[in-house]
Amino acid sequence: MAAAGRASSKMLRAFVRNSEGESDITISFCFNGKRHHLHRPKAQPLSQTLQRISLTIAKSLQGPRIKNKKERMSSADSPRPPPPLVSLLKDDAETVPEDVLNVNAWTSDSLFIIGDQRYHVIVNNPRIIKLQVSDLVFEGSPLVPQVSLEFASINYCKWSWLRIDKSASVQVGSQDLEMATMDSTYTPSSMKLAQLVHEGVIYWPTRADIDHHLLLQCTPFRSAEEAGNPVYYHTSRVRPQFSMKAIRRRQEHTPTPLSSSSQLRVISYNILSEKYLGKDPENPHPFYFYCNSFVMQSSYRYSLFIVEILGYNFDIACLQEVDEGYFNLSLLPIMKEVGYDGAYSRKTGQVAEGEAIIFRSSKFDLVQSSVIPLIPYLQSSTSCKDLYKSIQEAQPVLSNLMRKSSVLQVVILKAKDDNRYIIVANTHLSSGPEESFIRLMQTITCSKIISDTVTEFERSLSPDAKVSVIFCGDLNSCPCTGGYQYLTEGFVSKSHVDWTSYQYEAIPSCGCKPSSDYRSALDEELLRKMRDELLENYEEEEQEKDDQRDDPIPPPLQSSNTFNGLDVRNDIPLLDACGPLEYTHYRGVFVSVLDYVLVSREHFEIQKVIPMPSHEEVTENFALPSESFPSDHLPLICDLKWK
Structure with a gap:
C-alpha cells in the first residue's frame, strides 16, 4: 500500500504539509499527550529544524509557566529535563x-x-479542511455535504450515512478537524448506536429517519489507495416533510416526465437570491418584513425549492437569482444525481448571483453554453449599432443604463432523438421602479442576441436541421410594457411611453397591474410608508452595486437633444406560453406579472399550462416567500410540443 495507506499501522505518525507554492512546511505530531505544529522554512537546513523541535519539546516538558515570583525562583533550582534527542531516518535506518x-x-x-x-512520516496526507451539512434536515429533501479537501480528490472520497438511535447523546456538527487529521483511531460514541442507511455523497432522508440524528462519515482519498483519516458530522434531527399542499396540487399535473421525444416541459423560476434577504434572518430586508426567521433561512428555502422543482418532472428549467456557491456546491450535484445537467452564468460586477439552465440529460445534449453581458453587446454588435447611436440623446438615463449588470445566458441544446436544436435564453432584467426605458433597451438587446445566435448557428447546420427558441426569465416587465410588446408582437412604436419614461418624476400608471382585489389588506398610510422605505433602500442598493463594479463604464456621447422614441422591429416574435396571468410575483406591497416563458411561434405549440396556485394559497401567510413557497416569485410551468 502507498505511504498514506501505511497510516493504519500502530506506530505513531507525524504529518508534514509541503504545499507547492508556499515557503514553509508544517510538521505536526503528538508527544506526551500534547499536539505540536511547527512551521519551518522549506529552505532551512534539517539540523536547525530538529534543534527547534528538541527545544520545543523540552519546553513543553517543563510544565505550565509559573506566575508567582517566589515559586518561579524556587523552581529555577530544580533540575530540568534535558532536550530529547531528535533525528530523522530514511528507510528506517539511514540518518x-x-x-x-x-x-x-x-x-x-x-x-x-x-x-x-x-x-x-506522512507527507501531504489527504485531509478534510471543512465538512458541513444543512442545519435544517427534512424528510425527502436531499442532503449535500459542503466539503473542502486538501491533497485529496472528491472523486475518490468515500461517504457513509448512518441513522442514530434516538437515545444517543449527539452534538450537532463535525469533530475537531485538526484532531481528525492526526488521530486515526477516533470514532464518535454514537457509532455504537447507528445503522448504515446509505453509501454515497447525497442522501435523501426517509420517513424512517424522522426525529433521528444522522451521522455522516467521510474518508478522504488522494487515489484509490491513498486514504486519510475519516471525519464525522452529526446533523440535526430530521424533520417531517414540508407543509406544501399548494405545491403538491400543482405537482399533481406533472406526476411523471413527458415520455414523448417531441414534448418538453419548461420552467422559468426566480428562486430569490440570499443576497437580497438581509444579512441576519432575525432582521430581514424591509421587503420581507412579514417573513419569520425560520422561513428566511436558506437551508429551509432551498430544501423546499428542491422538493418543489423535482416534483414538476421538467425537461428544461431556467432559473434566476441563483447564488453561485449554491449552484456549484448543492444544486448542480443534486441535479446530476437525478439525471440532469446544467450551466451557470454569473452577472457582471461583484454580485455573486446569476442565471442557471438545467436540462434533462436523457433528452438533450449540450452543444454550447455562453454568457453575454448586455451593455457591451449593445455598444459593440453590428445588429445594435443604429439602436445604440439613436439612444445617445437619452442623456438623463444613459449613464444609469451603462452601469447595469444584467446578462443573457444562452445554451444550445440538441435533441438526442432527431435533428432539432433549441436555443435556450435566460435573463433577469433590471428591477428599478423607474427603469422602464432601461428594461426596454435590455429586452431589445436580448432579442438581438438571440436573433444573431440563431443566424450564426444555422450556418453550421445541415438544411434539414431545425432551430427553435425558448426565452425565459424575470423581465421585471408587465404585459403592457414596450419590452413585452416588442417580444410578442414583433414591434414597439416610438410613441410607446417606455421610451420617454425617464423624463417623468412620477411613474406613469400601468393599465395591466392587478386590481386592488389582489392587494393585501393593509392600511394605506402604512403602504405608503413602506413603499417610500423600499424605494430608499433600492436607491442605496443600486449605489452600492455601482461602487462595487470593477469594470470601467464608458461615458455616453454628449448631446443636448431630447430622445423621443424609436420604431424597432423584432426578427423573431415569440409566443407567451403561460400567459395571460394575474401575477407571478407577490410581495405584499408589490404584485405583478414579471416572469415569462416565451417560445418561437413557428416551432412550438402549447399543450398544457400548469395552473398557478390560488390567490388564497398565495396569501395564506400574507405574501411570498412563506412557509409554503420558497421564493417571492411563482414558477411558470408549461408543456410544449414541437410542430
Missing part, C-alpha cells in the same frame, strides 16, 4: 544528513524519532 533542506528531507519513507518515540 538523513542534517545539511539537507527541509523541502527535500521530509519524505513519506522517512522515520521521525523523538527520544524513544518513533513516528512514520
Whole structure:
C-alpha cells in the first residue's frame, strides 16, 4: 500500500504539509499527550529544524509557566529535563544528513524519532479542511455535504450515512478537524448506536429517519489507495416533510416526465437570491418584513425549492437569482444525481448571483453554453449599432443604463432523438421602479442576441436541421410594457411611453397591474410608508452595486437633444406560453406579472399550462416567500410540443 495507506499501522505518525507554492512546511505530531505544529522554512537546513523541535519539546516538558515570583525562583533550582534527542531516518535506518533542506528531507519513507518515540512520516496526507451539512434536515429533501479537501480528490472520497438511535447523546456538527487529521483511531460514541442507511455523497432522508440524528462519515482519498483519516458530522434531527399542499396540487399535473421525444416541459423560476434577504434572518430586508426567521433561512428555502422543482418532472428549467456557491456546491450535484445537467452564468460586477439552465440529460445534449453581458453587446454588435447611436440623446438615463449588470445566458441544446436544436435564453432584467426605458433597451438587446445566435448557428447546420427558441426569465416587465410588446408582437412604436419614461418624476400608471382585489389588506398610510422605505433602500442598493463594479463604464456621447422614441422591429416574435396571468410575483406591497416563458411561434405549440396556485394559497401567510413557497416569485410551468 502507498505511504498514506501505511497510516493504519500502530506506530505513531507525524504529518508534514509541503504545499507547492508556499515557503514553509508544517510538521505536526503528538508527544506526551500534547499536539505540536511547527512551521519551518522549506529552505532551512534539517539540523536547525530538529534543534527547534528538541527545544520545543523540552519546553513543553517543563510544565505550565509559573506566575508567582517566589515559586518561579524556587523552581529555577530544580533540575530540568534535558532536550530529547531528535533525528530523522530514511528507510528506517539511514540518518538523513542534517545539511539537507527541509523541502527535500521530509519524505513519506522517512522515520521521525523523538527520544524513544518513533513516528512514520506522512507527507501531504489527504485531509478534510471543512465538512458541513444543512442545519435544517427534512424528510425527502436531499442532503449535500459542503466539503473542502486538501491533497485529496472528491472523486475518490468515500461517504457513509448512518441513522442514530434516538437515545444517543449527539452534538450537532463535525469533530475537531485538526484532531481528525492526526488521530486515526477516533470514532464518535454514537457509532455504537447507528445503522448504515446509505453509501454515497447525497442522501435523501426517509420517513424512517424522522426525529433521528444522522451521522455522516467521510474518508478522504488522494487515489484509490491513498486514504486519510475519516471525519464525522452529526446533523440535526430530521424533520417531517414540508407543509406544501399548494405545491403538491400543482405537482399533481406533472406526476411523471413527458415520455414523448417531441414534448418538453419548461420552467422559468426566480428562486430569490440570499443576497437580497438581509444579512441576519432575525432582521430581514424591509421587503420581507412579514417573513419569520425560520422561513428566511436558506437551508429551509432551498430544501423546499428542491422538493418543489423535482416534483414538476421538467425537461428544461431556467432559473434566476441563483447564488453561485449554491449552484456549484448543492444544486448542480443534486441535479446530476437525478439525471440532469446544467450551466451557470454569473452577472457582471461583484454580485455573486446569476442565471442557471438545467436540462434533462436523457433528452438533450449540450452543444454550447455562453454568457453575454448586455451593455457591451449593445455598444459593440453590428445588429445594435443604429439602436445604440439613436439612444445617445437619452442623456438623463444613459449613464444609469451603462452601469447595469444584467446578462443573457444562452445554451444550445440538441435533441438526442432527431435533428432539432433549441436555443435556450435566460435573463433577469433590471428591477428599478423607474427603469422602464432601461428594461426596454435590455429586452431589445436580448432579442438581438438571440436573433444573431440563431443566424450564426444555422450556418453550421445541415438544411434539414431545425432551430427553435425558448426565452425565459424575470423581465421585471408587465404585459403592457414596450419590452413585452416588442417580444410578442414583433414591434414597439416610438410613441410607446417606455421610451420617454425617464423624463417623468412620477411613474406613469400601468393599465395591466392587478386590481386592488389582489392587494393585501393593509392600511394605506402604512403602504405608503413602506413603499417610500423600499424605494430608499433600492436607491442605496443600486449605489452600492455601482461602487462595487470593477469594470470601467464608458461615458455616453454628449448631446443636448431630447430622445423621443424609436420604431424597432423584432426578427423573431415569440409566443407567451403561460400567459395571460394575474401575477407571478407577490410581495405584499408589490404584485405583478414579471416572469415569462416565451417560445418561437413557428416551432412550438402549447399543450398544457400548469395552473398557478390560488390567490388564497398565495396569501395564506400574507405574501411570498412563506412557509409554503420558497421564493417571492411563482414558477411558470408549461408543456410544449414541437410542430
